[in-house]
Amino acid sequence: MTNKPMPSRDAQVIARTLAGESAASIAEDMHISKGRISQILVRNGLGGRLKHPGLSCIQWSVRQTVSGSWLCSGGGQSRLAGTPQAAFELWKADLLGQSTKTAQPQVATPPRTPSKPDALRLPAGMLHLAQRAAAAQPRLMNMGSRVREGGVL
Known part of the structure; x- marks a missing residue:
């Protein structure tokens, strides 16, 4: 991201997205496409959609954690890395690796013993x-x- 001031449309889209408003609602109200909304979010480092053969369209987002690491999450997966791009690449590799496996219920890990x-x-x-x-x-x-x-x- 750069230090240039954000255009007001970008700022409105980001603010409304962070407030939890749907892309469809924002698109209808602001008279822009959902694709343009996705471009604004990606351009400002907040997320996007991953389209891949055999997968439905998966929304993802990247954010910086309190510790300074970057977290990419979406589609039930999350990955941490030192840079936003690395977090996204690790997340994408995990997601695409899982999509090639046959759908099997995941075995729950046993609870940790609280005494230790x-x-x-x-x-x-x-x-x-x-x-x-x-x-x-x-x-x-x-x-x-x-x-x-x-x-x-």
């Missing part, structure tokens, strides 16, 4: 808090049983 803190999934500063909470849990449970035994509930 997962260092890989916790933000950097949160691991020590999880460890402290896990260490304090037995003491708190023992304290609760003493309170109940003493009749001070």
